[in-house]
Amino acid sequence: MYTFDSRVRYSETDENGMLSVTGIVNYLQDCSTFQSEDLGLGVDYLKSQNRAWWLSSWQIIIDRYPGLGEEITIGTWPYDFKGIYGYRNFTIQDKSGNFLVRANSIWFFFDTAAGRPVKVTEDDVRGYGSMGAKRLEMNYAPRRIEIPKEFQTGEPVLVCKHHIDTNHHVNNAQYIEIAREFLPDGFHIVEIRIEYKKAAVLGDTISSRISKTEEGYVVILMGGNEIYAVVWFGAQKQKG
Helix, strand or coil: CEEEEEECCHHHECCCCEECHHHHHHHHHHHHHHHHHHCCCCHHHHHHCCEEEEEEEEEEEECCCCECCCEEEEEEEEEEEECCEEEEEEEEECCCCCEEEEEEEEEEEEECCCCEECCCCHHHHCCCCCCCCCCCCCCCCCCCCCCCCCCEEEEEEECCHHHECCCCCECHHHHHHHHHCCCCCCCCCCEEEEEECCCCCCCCEEEEEEEECCCEEEEEEEECCEEEEEEEEECCCCCC
């Protein structure tokens, strides 16, 4: 497992003084980025090889939100690579080792010159450790999220500069932040699933379809008739 320690900053907290949902997602993706950078397989290396790791899906279970000033440890490890895909677990733990956040993610390897996914080779993942590592114990949900037939529409969102990352796409965490704005006040998120379909870029307009389900809400972020991302927010604690 690759880990780094941190302390919840005021700039990362929500109105209740707890680490925000966006703060959680940023810590997770920062952790895997740090690991790749430390191994010499980071952003600049991938760019030189015309390669990129793009996120296909998240499942994030929030066992407890850490508060302002709390010391936390963020960890990650890949547990499998198959074809074009990489599978990676994440955790955030408190000082006593208790889980605050548990997460699973599926990534795909992309040839940026050819504009298509490409199979992962041993050289692409050197240094990440032995494959077949044990998966984190959690209740794994399917990658695909069921799309409800009934929905309400939300106000469109223009993709601005602050949404964009080094891939010149809307950052993974920003889709969650955009979708979260359509949740009712007081909705307490304990689980997030997101399925990425198409990358939005600067100047795009994102429309939304919001559906209430038995366990929470599904927010579909779209551009015209194409789906950028499907986001599911759960309010009921999941077992596992």
